Amino acid sequence: MKKPFFANFLENQVNEDEIQQVKGGLTPESATKLPDLDQTMKYPSDNDEGLQTMKYPSDNDEGNINLM
């Protein structure tokens, strides 16, 4: 399977986070569940700076009723 260019950076970021967690005595999360990467100094809810919490791409693609 092909991976986009950003995947390489992302995988490194996850690894760094796991190393940090080990240093801090925490159990590293499994690679399948990506840890929350964006720990920042903001307040109160720095991970949520977008106006709308919508998934990308558009949520509308997932909205069809499928009774089959």
Next chain:
Amino acid sequence: MDIILLLTHSRDFFTIDNVEAHINKLGYKTLRINTDQYPTQINLDFEIKQHNSPQKTISIGGEEINVKRIKAVWLRRIWSPEMPEDIDPAYSKYCSNEASNNLLNFLHTLNNIFWLDHLEYTNRAENKLYQMEQANKFGIAMPNTLISNNPDKILKFYHQNKGNIITKMQTVLSVSMDGSGQSFRTSKVNAEDLENLSSVQYCPMIFQTEILKKAEYRVVYVDGEFFSGKITTDTLDNASPDIKSNQSVSWEIGSLPQYLCEQISRFMESIELRFGVMDIVETPSGEFQFLEINPVGEWGMLEKELDLPISHAIAKTIVKQIKINEKDTINNASKRQFQH
């Protein structure tokens, strides 16, 4: 009593509470809508009868409010509905989409009152390409930038910048139920990364000249007023190009040069926003470089850590605009009377 509508979500605190308290002190009632609680705990009704103006009401906690009483809107956040778990999953997603759509449509009809800031302009300003294009028009300095999925152009950009470039993305990778998003951290592009560069074809990225930081500023603009906090290199780890990866930071009051404030004011006017939160970097040689503006960016930490009166400025701006609108309405009415 006139009402100011506050659009946010159920997990918001501090900033929303402070703005609400200031508005109340200024003599206005507030109506907080936690947008994730529509449609489950909030009712919106829009009713048209032939030849009559529409009746629009909002009901929360047993209270029904005619939207005619709403004189202004503070747009902080709009969240997707939180649907109960016991709804048939085949229908739940559709209900959520329909409700989100109806909420936005309903809000769009509140167009004769003041918004800080209007949905349309807020959405437009979230476009990173648009904001850079506009900021550039007013001479605001920013890093050389390439947004592309073209490996050849990116390689050329890398060499032009002598290998000192960073990369980032425009959107969060996922959004969880608590509203937190998994972000892609700003990363330095190293020579070995370029081996896989052809795979950028599948997903565009932002590439920028890497900038050394003496300080990183978070600048909150409220209707011509500037509130700035900065983090200096004492706490800033220059080894990491993403300030967000620095866990413990302490804020200091920052101040921008006058020419930059003037440029930003003209930029804000051009994008038709009275509120915005900017990330700006000061280089070791004292130059200021604009990174981005977030029209609903976070500022609670600046008010909390530095006592910057941002919530008060927001409340003042809203109330001032209500009074201007009232005056205009009276003036227009008397003009019409005079004409008859």
